[in-house]
């Protein structure tokens with residue numbers, strides 16, 4: 001506890017707030033100041049929106065667990081970070097956007113695909129995918145961009161595995177999903193690629209309805225058949241959500257993890273001596289980078305008091321989980337990357353009923369990557385210093401755009 | 408220590424199974440199963456951690472001295 005008494009900022013004082021990250025190793029100073037001075041603060045975003053920014057770990061958990069805060073991104077009060085309000089959509093709402101009771105029903109229909117047991121069964125295939133990409137890197141030129149050669153294709157192929165995309169289509173799937181997450185791609189190109197992927201997934205679902213397969217989509221089709229009609233649209237949109245939620249997130253974590261472990265060779269060496277500690281290290285790396293902070297928005301649908309501050313129905317809330325994950329009330333030496341910390345009480349996967357459905361898959365992928373990459377390429381090192389790397393400072397998911405490495 | 412679970416609150420991300428596999432498991436549909444209502448002392452720390460990080464607040468503990 002601090003011995004300085006900090007008076008909460010009055011709720012009608014509106015501070016400007018940037019969402020641009022300044023550094024991979026710490027949240028913006030401004031966000032940290034808010035946590036100390038006004039953990040529930042009225043702020044004005046660069047796009048002109050006035051919203052609540054919540055920076056205390058405890059309040060973030062409370063809000064993400066409270067059904068009076070909605071995930072409906074189409075609600076006029078829902079906070080957005082783009083310059084313009086995102087165009088309205090008449091597509092069916094995805095899992096991520098649903099509220100109770102629809103959310104629980106939709107989530108329960110796919111939950112069985114993400115049990116620890118099912119995810120662990122993907123382990124050998126993930127290992128093989130990781131090894132193949134390392135083989136290709138070792139056989140190719142140096143330096144190489146880790147993002148294109150490794151970080152992006154690995155999770156994209158893992159999703160192929162999960163969904164049951166046939167081997168022959170991997171190339172198609174992977175090039176399209178790479179365009180999807182490429183910030184430099186022209187909007188028309190992204191639009192075209194989304195169309196192609198949707199058509200592809202539509203055909204895939206139809207093919208699996210004809211010839212049932214034992215994979216996520218195949219099992220979902222069988223399930224839906226049992227209870228009546230197969231909702232093809234629903235399955236295509238689920239497959240697409242898994243692709244966008246599970247691809248770039250994991251990819252960015254792979255790149256950032258590689259960077260920080262190469263920067264701190266003593267920590268990497270300690271990890272290599274004791275592979276049993278990798279899972280704890282993954283947890284700490286998730287906390288340290290909290291890459292999906294910008295995915296955590298909500299809109300109040302009733303008046304709710306949080307930390308002595310009244311949030312009114314209709315007002316938008318941003319949960320600044322990266323700062324919440326450095327909360328000294330919860331984590332000692334919160335700014336330290338302590339791979340043996342062993343705390344799972346972080347918010348990198350969110351909290352409450354929407355907490356990341358793919359978290360155990362993400363953990364397994366990162367674990368396999370850490371245990372394999374540095375072992376197989378012992379001389380691996382960044383080909384440029386950190387200050388020459390381009391970070392995704394204002395993207396929905398934080399990461400590194402291009403990461404030249406050599407060995 | 409007595410462990411209580413509320414299946415209706417479980418959102419099945421499987422954190423408890425990862426943390427305390429001798430006390431929690433998942434059904435095929437992803438919902439939590441309680442394997443041990445009164446876990447031995449050496450598991451208490453893990454069970455407390457599972458209850459703390461459970462995103463659905465589906466795990467309740469009754470602790471006695």
Ligand code: HEM
Nearest residue numbers: 095096245246249250253292348349350354356357358362
């Ligand atoms: C390190 C990698 C990942 C991070 C940091 C991450 C982060 C998150 C966060 C913060 C949320 C909560 C959003 C909210 O509350 O509004 C979320 C939800 C979700 N994630 Fe992940 N994720 C990762 C990997 C994955 C993977 C690999 C998959 C699946 C293949 C996945 C699928 C999902 C889905 C389906 C949801 C929505 C769940 C719901 O609304 O009930 N994620 N993720």
Ligand code: SF4
Nearest residue numbers: 417418419421423461
């Ligand atoms: S941690 Fe909680 S929500 Fe997750 S599976 Fe266990 S009981 Fe269910």
